[in-house]
Amino acid sequence: MAGIKDVAAHAGVSVATVSRVLNDSPRVSAETREKVVTAMRALHYTPNGVARSLRTEATRTLGLIIGDILNPFFAAMARAVEDEARAAGYTVVIGNADERPEQQDHYVRTLLEQRVDGLLICPTAEATPLVEDCVRYGSPLVFLDRTLPGMDVPAVRADGxxxxxxxxxxxxxxxxxxxxxxxxxxxxxxxxxxxxxxxxxxxxxxxxxxxxxxxxxxxxxxxxxxxxxxxxxxxxxxxxxxxxxxxxxxxxxxxxxxxxxxxxxxxxxxxxxxxxxxxxxxxxxxxxxQPAEELGRRAVRVLLERVERRPVESVVLPARLVIRRSCGETES
CATH class of the missing domain: 3.40.50.2300 (Response regulator)
Structure with a gap:
């Protein structure tokens, strides 16, 4: 398995620069960051946090990474995730990705380093190498609200x-x-x-x-x-x-x-x-x-099944129209 020194040599940068990329340092230019990411993909490099997270004892904690904590939909869903997880004896650690892939990866890496038992992610617009590594190495992972094309990850979402x-x-x-x-x-x-x-x-x-x-x-x-x-x-x-x-x-x-x-x-x-x-x-x-609370509850149940290494399927719940007066008089 490739290491950080191999990535540095392949990208033509120092080990310290690779480390800065892995830790989302603002001191790295976009061009250099792209070289390092390309080298990681070419070498199938796995950040240590992903591999180590698969070799630890249970911590009774789950990670939840959502798109925008200020959005009432995500806030309601997060509350339901916490309630359902607590009822099952788990603690939830929440990260706000703010719809930014680099911030999402920061929380993924941090939560893996903290040895969470599983991750719920509302993915940003693209599959990052770190999330791809989580899938490749079988980290217990469930997508919430959104999906990423081409990724074999169970998802819990609404269909509107x-x-x-x-x-x-x-x-x-x-x-x-x-x-x-x-x-x-x-x-x-x-x-x-x-x-x-x-x-x-x-x-x-x-x-x-x-x-x-x-x-x-x-x-x-x-x-x-x-x-x-x-x-x-x-x-x-x-x-x-x-x-x-x-x-x-x-x-x-x-x-x-x-x-x-x-x-x-x-x-x-x-x-x-x-x-x-x-x-x-x-x-x-x-x-x-959208049934935000039910989505949160079902997502925890699916994730805990994954933690136990049991087969799971994606969950799709229907959204529904609520007619009020902002489009005109409602039908009788």
Whole structure:
């Protein structure tokens, strides 16, 4: 098995530089970091934390790495993970990846060094060498909410396809035709799935999707507000703005209100991902709700099966549409 000295020689750098890359040091340039990562892949180098984590006694701890702790969906899911794990006699250590692969890897490495018994990861947009090593060497690992293409890892996630079709049919019944979508990042499985479902639903309902009505955000409020502003500045603005997650919906809501527009009279608003305070707004926001708590509980159960080296299958739970008044009067 290749060691750190082999990686250094292959990349033409010092052992200290390889160490800095492994520890996410900001002192390494992007070019040098890429050389080291390429050498690690070529040599199938496994960071010590991955290998050592497979040769230890149980610690009764689990690691949870989520995309964004500020997102209410992830917060609710994390709470359920903690509750379920505690009931099973485990402690959970949480890391916030902040949607950054390098920060995700920092927490993966740290948790492995702490000898957690298993990892729950809401993966960022790409499969990093470290996560690939976890899979290759059989670390107990389960993906939560998202998946990575080509990786044989059980996942626990929600499927919003049917709910998005329900939403578009609801919008159509209310008489709307110009529907804009603030999608999530194409690199994330959830961004791709929601965009595909939206486009399919629009075609099914005979509604056109204009190029100017489709733009990708980053699952953050600022991008939702900026994209909503561009939609509303169009010569023919949309009648409905559908945001691909709750934070982007919040940003769109801020922009609509900043312009003094009324929901749904001037523009309707809908969100993927429901949050508790949507029902308290005037008007309440129509949203697709995911079973965050059940996802968290099921993920812990699947991971504990993996810890015990038992065969497991992925879990897919349905999301559902909650109709309120932000797209217009609800049907009787």
């Amino acid at each position: 396809t049917a709910a998005i079709h329900d939403l578009v049919r609801h919008i159509q019944r209310l008489g709307h035709r110009r529907v804009a979508f603030i999608s999530g990042p194409e690199l994330l499985s959830t961004g791709r799935e929601r965009t595909r479902a939206f486009l399919d639903a629009m075609r099914e309902c005979g509604l056109d999707v204009r190029d100017e009505y489709l733009e990708a955000g980053d699952f953050q409020a600022a991008s939702g507000r900026a994209i909503a502003a561009r939609f509303l500045d169009l010569p023919e603005p949309p009648e409905v703005i559908f945001a691909g997650d709750n934070l982007m919906a919040l940003g769109a809501l801020d922009e609509i209100r900043a312009r003094g527009l009324r929901i749904p009279d001037d523009v309707a608003l809908a969100s993927f991902d429901d949050v508790a305070w949507f029902v308290h707004l005037d008007p309440p926001i129509t949203a697709i709700t």
